[in-house]
Amino acid sequence: MLTKRIIPCLDVDAGRVVKGVKFLEHRDAGDPVEMAAFYDSEGADELVFYDITASAQGRGIMLDVVSRTAEQLFIPLTVGGGLRTVEDMNRMLKAGADKISINTAAVQIPELIRQGAEAFGSQCIVLGMDAQRVAGSSTPRWEVRTHTGSGGGRPTGLDAVEWAMRAVELGAGEIVVNSMDADGTREGYDLELLRSISRAVSVPVVASGGAGNLEHMYQAVVQGEADAVLAASIFHFREYFIAQAKEYLAQRGVPVRLTTASYAK
Template sequence: MLAKRIIPCLDVKDGRVVKGVNFVNLRDAGDPVELASIYDREGADELVFLDISASHEGRATMVEVVQKTAGEITIPFTVGGGIASVDDMKRLLRAGADKIGINTAAVKNPQLVSDGARKFGSQCIVVAVDARYNAEWGEWEVFTHGGRNGTGIKALEWVKRIEDLGAGEILLTSMDADGTKDGFDLPLTKAVSELVTIPVIASGGAGKKEHFYDVFAQAKADAGLAATIFHYKEMTIDEVKQDLRVKGVEVR
């Protein structure tokens, strides 16, 4: 079994890290380059940067942030937000990103997943899936545009399709759990993890060390991603890893 990974997430808006609850009520959490450097030293296995404004100005800001960050850290990092073409991917990889995260663009143009995987390798393409439970369906629906737009696409069908298209990893965010600190969405994560063979990064809801154990032991996630608890020093990455080791989970 591969060692489980702990991944801090930096939601970047206008060059600053922000964090909210259920995708709204954002507050400032610091400088992305500074935070990335701290997490690298603290033992994070990887980092995820999401440009959540992804406007034209944001895009230029992000390239600059990626370049600065690449010079400061030694761990792999994924960059996502507003990436709509293979050229956008190339620009960020050249700036120093190790992997590219796509979400809205993948839904609009699934061919982009295949094109990116063919050009840069599957290991480079992370498809982010933002999902919310749809009581009418009794299943989860995929949302795009930073959680603003419902797509009418069933999440379980979509994750299978993106695996077939060549994605190397799925970054699965539960919009219901996001920022609540009540724990990861175990039913959603388990359903996706059991359906695909590529790694699944669980995101949304981490509030205690035990939540990471639960998402690995019960929902079979390959990595746990969190923001609020790390940004505001509610716990450290090392504390999470120590707790997992004690409980017999292999971590890096």
């Protein structure tokens, strides 16, 4: 049976992981390669590196980070942040990324999704989406926002569900749905948003934004009908181990990959 995936996300700035990673006593807590290996050993199903570097030279460092990670990590790695052209994607894939996540660039140039899918296959192209609930709407609606790295971002006028459907038509193979209302609250994912998008598209949907405990992850995959959950701070701050999250989900009947201990020769 296909399992629900748990995906830690690391924000990387000029080659260093940002946000709380002080718990790694014997490791270089800011090194994305070390962090990636650590999460892999804990049973992460995939990893995401999100490049929040502002400068161009910092961006070059990301290629090196991805390359070093791919040399020692044998689970899927998605890289996002600042990729604006097919050539940007190509460089990242050649460095060792398995999937490319695009967000603002896809809204600005939707054709980028099609070009990426044609060049590398849909399985490589992940649409990242930041959605905000539209206040005062009689039926629930969410608007896509871009440039969310700085403050609240910019409105686009795009309906989140419609944008998801269009992105899949263009060739996106997976959609990461980040609720701007829930992000950072630690009060749970926006389940209604997740379910609306999951039911509207044929490709896997990844829940992002709002996880504060394991119950929230359960809700995302059961009520939100998500195929995977992305989480950052809940793991970074060591409140929960990935293995613990998986045991919790397994006990409640959610199929997860429990890592097998040994492969003795």
